Amino acid sequence: MGTAKRERQKAGRQARIEAARTAQRKAETRRRIVLSIGIVVFVAAVAGVLALVNRDDKSETAATSTTLDPITDSTPATLPPQVESALGKPCVALSEPLPSGAPDVPIEPGPPPTELVVEDLVEGQGEPVPENATVTINYIGVSCSTGQIFDSSWSRGAPATFPLNGLIQGWQQGIPGMKAGGRRLLVIPPDLGYGSSGSPPKIAPDETLFFVIDLISFQPPTTG
Structure with missing residues (x-):
């Protein structure tokens, strides 16, 4: 057991x-x-x-x-929303205060010019800017149909340097001949600016552009 x-x-x-x-x-x-x-x-x-x-x-x-320098002759990869065309709209006077140090932009209200306007406001000195040079400038740009400033180097507090052959046709044709210390008015019709595409949202399609440009210096184009 x-x-x-x-x-x-x-x-x-x-x-x-x-x-x-x-x-x-x-x-x-x-x-x-x-x-x-x-x-x-x-x-x-x-x-x-x-x-x-x-x-x-x-x-x-x-x-x-979508950001586009409004001076360069190029198109953004993605366009912002469509902006109403400025075609047929008259030019209006500057509608906002100038940036500190910027010159007046003499806009004559009425029908926009159909051809490039080049007017020296101040004569410079020295050699004239040749075609395809690289320029160092101060500038301000105003839209004809709105009177609004769309770009200005004075707003950024520093001049800008551009090769002319990379800019809109109105600048390529309108800046050569300037001299250092000179100030020039350019009125650029749409076909020499941004045409029927514009550069939204700041520059409408078919917009005429007013620029006042101060030439500081330039570098001649390289050869060879």
């Missing part, structure tokens, strides 16, 4: 051990499942954040790509 009792006790202990092991295995399995789910959720959350950041970066890049 003693032997049978010991066998039953031994079997009971073995059963309890097996039950404990089974419970431990189940707990370990549950822990691994929970951990796996947590990892999946974390990875998905990180991927979502990265996708959102990437989308914002792309949106910002697209917005930046």
